[in-house]
Amino acid sequence: MRSLITLLFILLVCTCVRAQEDKDARPLVVCSASIFADMAEVISGDLVRVESVVPIGGDPHIYEPTPDDVRLVSQADLVLINGLTFEGWMNELIANSGTRAKTVTITEGIGTIESEEYANSSDPHAWMTAANGVRYAENVRDALIELDPFNKEVYDFNAGLYIQQLQDLDAEIFRQIESIPAARRILITSHDAFRYFGRYYGIQVEAALGTSTDAEVQTDDVNRLTNIIRNSGVPAIFVETTINPKLIRQLATDNDVIIGGNLYADSLGEPDSPAGTYLGMLKYNVRTIVAALRGETGDVGVGLGPSSAQQWLLLSIILAVMAGAFGFMVNRLNRGIA
Ligand SMILES: [Zn+2]
Structure with missing residues (x-):
């Protein structure tokens, strides 16, 4: 009965929403x-x-x-x-x-x-x-x-x-861009969405993927980015919200730099987030890029699986629980026999 009432209520709400949409x-x-x-x-x-x-x-x-x-x-x-x-x-x-x-x-x-x-x-x-x-x-x-x-x-x-x-x-x-030391004005990111930004505001842009995202990353690109990170000494590279961070995480780990932020290029953030509007998105990006390239922030942790220490801790807990359960069962069985 209660589920029937719930169903009727949902139907009523949907109808009202529809009616409102149509009335707009x-x-x-x-x-x-x-x-x-x-x-x-x-x-x-x-x-x-x-x-x-x-x-x-x-x-x-x-x-x-x-x-x-x-x-x-x-x-x-x-x-x-x-x-x-x-x-x-x-x-x-x-x-x-x-x-x-x-x-x-x-x-x-x-x-x-x-x-x-x-x-x-x-x-x-x-x-x-x-x-x-x-x-x-x-x-x-x-x-x-x-x-x-x-x-x-x-x-x-x-x-x-x-x-x-x-x-x-x-x-x-x-x-803001001028406040980054000149040698560190290099933006390394997932896909080539920042070329207008880079050319206009004066920051070198290097991307793993081209201007579209439907291509595979080539080994050449990985080598090129690795060389740029090593030669320039940039402290941070960046991922983007609409793109899988795996490759950039790997590059960061291999070259001992941090992921300085999750940038917005092809989509806004959620409405209540700092990047929920176009103006907010531009502000958020520049603030994130500048702080990371000036060495003022830590790794944002994107694409980071659990560390090996965390994995060991988890494994230890599981083993302890299993040992406890085993002990309990043995105890019960012994009592049953006695
Ligand atoms: Zn794009």
């Missing part, structure tokens, strides 16, 4: 990834409903859309994408959804860096500098105004504030 009369803006959804949320205030296709923590390079994503895009009034082959699967998703919504590429007008892996294509990670973030913000603002011209003033106002914050942060990042 605001235009729906669908973004490919969480970083762009945050930009759209900030600039739109609460005048539109914003959804991201790739969930937080997902890897947009290799994401596989679900039937729910098709349904979401089919209901969109505006679709915002990064383009530059970041989320190539979006084209098919948009086509399959049958949506008539306009798709806007929000990297329009940004001076791109050529991809090192693929001929005639650009590195997609343009959002990694706050200066480029300004251009993203302008493109999102213009797309919202075109969708909803009635609220132009609100979008202009919100974008103006946001752009000011991005420009302030841009200057702050330059100051």
